[in-house]
Amino acid sequence: MTHPQLKLGTRGSPLALVQANMVRDALCTAHGWQIDAIEIVPIKTTGDRVQDVALAEIGGKALWTKELDRALLSGAIDFAVHSMKDVETVRPSAIAIAAMLPRADVRDRLIGAPSIEALRPGAVIGTSSPRRVAQLKRLRPDFETVLFRGNVDTRLAKVAAGEVDASMLAAAGLDRLGRPGVGVGIEIDVMLPAPAQGAVGIEARADDTRMRDWLGAIDHAATHLCVLVERGLLAALQADCHSPVAALATLEGDSIVLRAELFAEDGSAHVSGEMRGAIGDGTFADRLAADLLARAPEAVRRLFAA
Ligand SMILES: NCc1[nH]cc(CCC(=O)O)c1CC(=O)O
Numbered sequence: 001m002t003h004p005q006l007k008l009g010t011r012g013s014p015l016a017l018v019q020a021n022m023v024r025d026a027l028c029t030a031h032g033w034q035i036d037a038i039e040i041v042p043i044k045t046t047g048d049r050v051q052d053v054a055l056a057e058i059g060g061k062a063l064w065t066k067e068l069d070r071a072l073l074s075g076a077i078d079f080a081v082h083s084m085k086d087v088e089t090v091r092p093s094a095i096a097i098a099a100m101l102p103r104a105d106v107r108d109r110l111i112g113a114p115s116i117e118a119l120r121p122g123a124v125i126g127t128s129s130p131r132r133v134a135q136l137k138r139l140r141p142d143f144e145t146v147l148f149r150g151n152v153d154t155r156l157a158k159v160a161a162g163e164v165d166a167s168m169l170a171a172a173g174l175d176r177l178g179r180p181g182v183g184v185g186i187e188i189d190v191m192l193p194a195p196a197q198g199a200v201g202i203e204a205r206a207d208d209t210r211m212r213d214w215l216g217a218i219d220h221a222a223t224h225l226c227v228l229v230e231r232g233l234l235a236a237l238q239a240d241c242h243s244p245v246a247a248l249a250t251l252e253g254d255s256i257v258l259r260a261e262l263f264a265e266d267g268s269a270h271v272s273g274e275m276r277g278a279i280g281d282g283t284f285a286d287r288l289a290a291d292l293l294a295r296a297p298e299a300v301r302r303l304f305a306a
Pocket residue numbers: 083084085086168169170171172173196197198199200
């Protein structure tokens with residue numbers, strides 16, 4: 001049986017490699033190809049290299065994508081896989097999001113304690129996510145937070161070693177790495193997740209119709225629709241994955257419900273909202289963004305350009 005020879009670019013972290021394997025398996029199954037139709041090509045990104053400073057400090061976007069974009073555009077790879085949470089909202093016009101895998105558990109998990117309430121006064125939480133910092137401090141102003149980077153195993157080891165009282169990680173990453181029992185899921189009413197959390201996206205060159213058609217066969221439409229709405233909200237706020245923004249879109253019947261919350265960095269102020277839109281309505285995320293900004297306390301609004 002003949003099959004194409006395709007190169008799939010990915011970051012080299014354990015989670016990224018698991019996700020790349022999921023994409024390879026899905027695509028080979030959908031098209032009846034043998035596994036060797038797809039070669040997985042790990043590529044180091046700036047975000048992988050810089051482990052010791054706050055990502056927001058080195059500024060710039062495309063921390064997790066630039067090197068993969070370059071490989072895709074040069075033809076060194078045919079397609080690329082990303083955690084959609086880490087993909088900036090403005091993409092090169094020659095690159096298209098061709099498919100998304102079914103979304104995993106969207107929640108965050110607390111590692112190191114049975115609940116947020118159970119943590120001692122003044123507990124130290126390791127996280128590098130401005131959203132998680134703001135949400136945790138809103139719930140528990142007594143918490144201290146410290147910058148926490150590195151891959152999932154590194155972070156779990158730091159909690160186990162007592163370097164911090166607790167940490168928070170996306171359930172999706174823990175589950176995909178084969179650690180479904182680690183940590184306690186925090187319900188979305190308590191901590192709304194990051195936009196696109198739990199979604200894996202696959203990109204191809206915009207003009208590569210053959211690749212895009214192949215990828216279309218494994219696209220999970222509900223995930224794709226919801227994640228595009230969440231990314232639309234981020235874009236309207238001119239925010240990115242370093243902004244204290246939480247958002248989740250869900251399909252309900254033939255409409256989409258988008259919930260979102262914006263925070264001051266220290267959690268001392270916030271604004272939340274919800275809007276329902278028709279599938280295919282490209283503007284309701286913009287309307288929710290405008291509504292949130294109009295109602296936001298100054299300490300929140302000043303973080304968002306508009
Ligand atoms: N920013 C890092 C990142 N990007 C995607 C995931 C987890 C998987 C996902 O949310 O899809 C993580 C780690 C985490 O937040 O715990």
